[in-house]
Structures are given as structure tokens and as C-alpha cells.
Amino acid sequence: MPRSISVITNQKDELRAASDRSKYYSEAMFWIELNDAHSSQVKLNNYIIKNRIFMTRELEAGFTAVSVTLADALMDHRFWKEGLGHEYITSSIKKFEGLKDKIVEIEKLVQRYPSDQPIFPLHSIND
Helix, strand or coil: CCHHHHHHHHCHHHHHHCCCHHHHHHHHHHHHHHHHHHHHHHHHHHHHHHHHHHCCHHHHHHHHHHHHHHHHHHHHHHHHHCCCCCHHHHHHHHHHHHHHHHHHHHHHHHHCCCCCCCCCCHHHHHC
């Protein structure tokens, strides 16, 4: 069972008691999904840290740029939802939209290497 379903199941009594069930459900799902997205971003960051030794510097920089942008966008989204200002939703959306270009750059970097060659510079380890 996905985490979001199990959490909302655990809140079913509160949901039933809410005067506006739709609003309660939407609010609960927003926070569940935001936390799930944040957890996924942390996993991405940990993956980069664990595997950067196997990446070229350009590729590591590309993945790091995606991870940092994603973390910033999620934080801006949280700030907006907490009522800290409308400018945060605008900032968040711009950052999410900017991820596409960063991902395209990573794809280009990966495509430079034939499938029978590693994308990490072994020669520099042996020099």
C-alpha cells in the first residue's frame, strides 16, 4: 500500500468528522505528497553522494543542479502553503519548470558515451 494511502487511512476518523471533507482531504494529501516528494529528493541527493565517484564532473554537476533546484522548489512550495507569501508559489513553479532544461543537459551528457564505455574516467584513477 502506498504511504499516502496508509496515512490518509490512519486519519479517516478526522476526515469523517471534518465539516468540509473535501477540503480536509485535499489539505492532508498536499502535505503527504509534499513530504513524499521531499523524501524522494533526499534519496536522489544520497544517490548522487554515493555514486559521484563513478561520474564525470560534468555529470555530477548536472545531477547536483537538479537535486538542489528540486530541494529549493519544494521548500518554496512549503513556504507558500504555510502562508509566507504568494511570491513563493511563483518561485516554486519557475524552479520546477527549469528542471526540464537541466534534465535535458544530463541526457546529453549521458548520450556522449557509447554503451560499452563507462561514463566515469577510469584513466584518471590509474594515472
